Amino acid sequence: QSVLTQPPSVSGAPGQGVSISCTGSSSNLGAGYDVHWYQHFPGRAPRLLISRNTDRPSGVADRFSGSKSGTSASLAITGLQAGDEADYYCQSYDFSLRDHVFGTGTKVTVL
Amino acid sequence: QITLKESGPTLVKPTQTLTLTCTVSGLSVTTSGGGVGWIRQPPGKALEWLGHTYWDDDERYSPSLKNRVTITKDTSKNQVVLKMSNMDPVDTATYYCAHANLEVAGSDHFDYWGQGTLVTVSA
Numbered sequence: 001q002s003v004l005t006q007p008p009s010v011s012g013a014p015g016q017g018v019s020i021s022c023t024g025s026s027s028n029l030g031a032g033y034d035v036h037w038y039q040h041f042p043g044r045a046p047r048l049l050i051s052r053n054t055d056r057p058s059g060v061a062d063r064f065s066g067s068k069s070g071t072s073a074s075l076a077i078t079g080l081q082a083g084d085e086a087d088y089y090c091q092s093y094d095f096s097l098r099d100h101v102f103g104t105g106t107k108v109t110v111l
Numbered sequence: 112q113i114t115l116k117e118s119g120p121t122l123v124k125p126t127q128t129l130t131l132t133c134t135v136s137g138l139s140v141t142t143s144g145g146g147v148g149w150i151r152q153p154p155g156k157a158l159e160w161l162g163h164t165y166w167d168d169d170e171r172y173s174p175s176l177k178n179r180v181t182i183t184k185d186t187s188k189n190q191v192v193l194k195m196s197n198m199d200p201v202d203t204a205t206y207y208c209a210h211a212n213l214e215v216a217g218s219d220h221f222d223y224w225g226q227g228t229l230v231t232v233s234a
Contacts, residue, residue, distance in 0.1 A: 002157055032217070033217050033218070034215075034217065034218040034220075036218075036220035036221075038158075038221075043226075044226060045207070045224040045225055045226045045227065046158075046207070046209075046221075046224045047224070048220065048221065048222045048223075048224075051212070051218075051220050051222070052215070052218050052220075057222065089157065089158055091158075091160075091220060091221075093217060093219065097174065098174050099160065099173050099174060099175070100148075100160040100173075100219060101160070102150075102157055102158040102159065102160065103157065104157050105157045105158070
């Protein structure tokens with residue numbers, strides 16, 4: 001059971017925006033550890049989307065943005081495209097578990 | 112171009128030891144501030160970190176798997192090897208290796224990933 005909780009699914013129409021939450025606790029996000037986000041198309045290599053809460057690696061569209069506050073973080077996708085249909089995971093560190101932890105994952109569906 | 116590729120058996124028997132190799136191209140496994148980690152994903156479940164090795168040979172493992180997992184480097188081949196002992200059907204998963212960005216303490220993350228290899232544990 002992951003200590004980072006995400007909604008199982010979110011959906012939106014093409015062109016709209018969606019937001020994916022990542023809820024942690026005082027031993028991970030609330031302790032100041034950074035959150036990172038990955039995009040994963042089944043059968044393919046996961047891709048780093050956002051690092052250190054808000055940083056977009058080179059090549060990632062500015063339609064993707066991250067934020068973090070207290071024990072929660074969010075990934076926002078604007079201008080939704082069919083190619084954004086994938087699974088999205090948050091990741092951080094938990095000092096109580098001494099473990100790098102991933103979120104439960106969120107499937108984004110473009111209607 | 113940085114690429115990682117996992118190789119190894121697709122089927123192992125219960126109680127056997129799994130050995131997977133990650134071959135890294137475009138980046139040295141000894142480059143300061145980096146490392147190589149292993150992450151797995153059981154079918155229909157979330158990603159799970161197993162451990163990673165640092166550029167300076169330090170190692171970190173998931174506490175829940177620490178007694179079963181060993182990660183070593185072969186710098187001559189620019190490869191990283193995962194060994195997991197006493198395999199069980201619940202260990203059936205896609206196993207990924209990934210380059211770990213370890214530049215900032217408390218901010219470890221994985222910036223390049225392999226495509227993964229599905230390992231099934233069955234008699």
